[in-house]
Amino acid sequence: MKTSARNQFAGPVSALRVGAVESEVTLRLGPSLALTATVTNGSAQNLGLAEGRDLLAFVKASSIVLMVDEEGARISARNRFRGQVRQIHHGPVNAEVTLSLPGSHHVLTAVVTDPSVQRLGLAVGQPVTAIFKASSVFLVSTD
Amino acid sequence: MKTSARNQFAGPVSALRVGAVESEVTLRLGPSLALTATVTNGSAQNLGLAEGRDLLAFVKASSIVLMVDEEGARISARNRFRGQVRQIHHGPVNAEVTLSLPGSHHVLTAVVTDPSVQRLGLAVGQPVTAIFKASSVFLVSTD
Amino acid sequence: MKTSARNQFAGPVSALRVGAVESEVTLRLGPSLALTATVTNGSAQNLGLAEGRDLLAFVKASSIVLMVDEEGARISARNRFRGQVRQIHHGPVNAEVTLSLPGSHHVLTAVVTDPSVQRLGLAVGQPVTAIFKASSVFLVSTD
Numbered sequence: 001m002k003t004s005a006r007n008q009f010a011g012p013v014s015a016l017r018v019g020a021v022e023s024e025v026t027l028r029l030g031p032s033l034a035l036t037a038t039v040t041n042g043s044a045q046n047l048g049l050a051e052g053r054d055l056l057a058f059v060k061a062s063s064i065v066l067m068v069d070e071e072g073a074r075i076s077a078r079n080r081f082r083g084q085v086r087q088i089h090h091g092p093v094n095a096e097v098t099l100s101l102p103g104s105h106h107v108l109t110a111v112v113t114d115p116s117v118q119r120l121g122l123a124v125g126q127p128v129t130a131i132f133k134a135s136s137v138f139l140v141s142t143d
Numbered sequence: 144m145k146t147s148a149r150n151q152f153a154g155p156v157s158a159l160r161v162g163a164v165e166s167e168v169t170l171r172l173g174p175s176l177a178l179t180a181t182v183t184n185g186s187a188q189n190l191g192l193a194e195g196r197d198l199l200a201f202v203k204a205s206s207i208v209l210m211v212d213e214e215g216a217r218i219s220a221r222n223r224f225r226g227q228v229r230q231i232h233h234g235p236v237n238a239e240v241t242l243s244l245p246g247s248h249h250v251l252t253a254v255v256t257d258p259s260v261q262r263l264g265l266a267v268g269q270p271v272t273a274i275f276k277a278s279s280v281f282l283v284s285t286d
Numbered sequence: 287m288k289t290s291a292r293n294q295f296a297g298p299v300s301a302l303r304v305g306a307v308e309s310e311v312t313l314r315l316g317p318s319l320a321l322t323a324t325v326t327n328g329s330a331q332n333l334g335l336a337e338g339r340d341l342l343a344f345v346k347a348s349s350i351v352l353m354v355d356e357e358g359a360r361i362s363a364r365n366r367f368r369g370q371v372r373q374i375h376h377g378p379v380n381a382e383v384t385l386s387l388p389g390s391h392h393v394l395t396a397v398v399t400d401p402s403v404q405r406l407g408l409a410v411g412q413p414v415t416a417i418f419k420a421s422s423v424f425l426v427s428t429d
Contacts, residue, residue: 001216002263003274004209004255019307021162021181024326038307038326040167040181040277043219061256062205062348065424066290073287074333076325076425091236093377093397096256111236111256112290113347113382113397120288131289134326135278135421138208139219144359145406146417147352147398164305164324182362183310183324183420190360204399205348234379239399254379254399278421281351282362 001142005058006109009035013053018044024134025049027057030104036078037137047141056140063136064110066097067129068120077131081108085126090114097122099130144285148201149252152178156196161187167277168192170200173247179221180280190284199283206279207253209240210272211263220274224251228269233257240265242273287428291344292395295321299339304330310420311335313343316390322364323423333427342426349422350396352383353415354406363417367394371412376400383408385416 014034015026023044027035035057039047047055059079067073070080083099086107095114100107108130122128157177158169166187170178178200182190190198208220226242229250238257243250251273265271300320301312309330313321321343325333333341351363369385372393381400386393394416408414 001213002211004253004259004263006256006259017307019162019305021160021165021167022307024307024328036326036328037219038278039219040179040221042167042179043221047217047219058208060205060208062254062346065344065346067287068289069287071287072428074427076323076329076333076423078326078329089236091234091377093375093380093382094236096236096258109256110290111348113292113395115382116290116292120290131424133421133424135276135324137219138274138276141217142215144353144355144357146354147396147402147406149399149402162305164303164308164310180362181421183322183364185310185322186362186364190362201351203348203351205397232379234377237379239379239401252399278419280362281417281419284360285358 006061007059009057013051036134037139038134058138059132061109061111064130064132066110070129078134079132081130085124149204150202152200156194179277180282181277201281202275204252204254207273207275209253213272221277222275224273228267292347293345295343299337322420323425324420344424345418347395347397350416350418352396356415364420365418367416371408371410
């Protein structure tokens with residue numbers, strides 16, 4: 001199974017909260033890295049969601065917002081991954097920005113508009129935070 | 144009424160589940176094709192949602208994840224449309240991939256990053272599955 | 287604090303509805319402009335959401351659908367901002383469309399596929415409506 005989603009994470013379900021229509025699922029990706037997703041309850045049942053179950057989480061590069069100087073900002077997005085710019089690939093409308101996440105082997109790719117890269121003054125090596133909403137995460141079970 | 148959303152589907156509401164904040168709506172698009180959307184209850188009221196009501200569903204090309212070799216994978220995305228690559232249009236950052244959906248007149252367009260097209264080895268004629276979340280669907284009523 | 291999100295709005299919380307997993311938050315942006323977001327309850331608590339609290343709302347350019355001739359269309363997206371095309375920047379796959387919102391100082395930027403710009407016949411000065419889902423809004427508190 002391969003997908004076009006540029007960002008893939010793996011880990012066991014560490015928390016699960018069930019609502020009337022949607023459930024909130026948290027995966028433990030590493031010692032200090034967690035990811036939260038919201039999925040419909042139909043999907044939760046289809047995946048057989050339960051604490052401890054190993055899952056993959058996919059996030060499209062276009063779902064990610066990059067933030068710099070985030071000190072003091074509180075943001076609704078449940079997922080906030082701190083990293084460092086590793087590579088920037090410019091296009092006429094969009095740019096692809098790759099981050100390395102220190103303290104983990106994870107790499108994260110975001111597609112943002114090219115004027116945003118200019119406005120944020122993004123450059124290789126710069127600290128940057130990737131944020132994405134729980135609702136933008138796809139969960140996959142391969143067993 | 145015309146929208147920038149590349150993917151448009153039409154059908155009657157075949158199921159409706161109401162939560163505290165959001166509702167889950169399923170449209171029947173064809174004999175073996177259904178689409179599920181989540182909308183806020185304010186929207187559901189605005190649309191006059193009820194079983195049997197005819198609606199349009201819009202999905203942005205950028206909301207779609209493409210998947211190959213999906214056998215055995217269970218995925219949280221409620222919408223999974225099997226198709227065949229019909230056309231690929233490459234750009235410097237993103238690529239546009241058009242699928243035909245066999246057994247229906249529907250065509251579906253996805254925008255994914257260009258490196259993903261390379262990584263998946265996408266080519267015209269290849270079987271591929273388009274997946275998108277219920278939360279990425281816009282519903283429209285024109286009456 | 288700066289983000290890659292092209293669209294930023296500010297205003298006080300004018301309505302708040304709490305569900306089991308998610309909350310719906312409305313910000314008053316101006317005399318006749320409001321914005322609705324859905325966030326998980328964990329985020330709502332993190333932000334200290336309450337009526338009257340001043341927040342920022344971010345929307346990615348890629349989350350926006352453009353619509354023309356929308357008269358008579360009822361749409362599930364909670365956010366519908368009427369504007370006028372101010373600028374179009376074409377790329378090979380995507381195009382960036384900037385709108386001015388009359389009666390306010392706000393400008394709004396959407397990234398849509400370039401064929402959509404052609405299909406809609408978008409041109410500078412043309413009336414167009416930008417729509418985005420409550421689930422695509424990021425809320426930020428800076429105090």
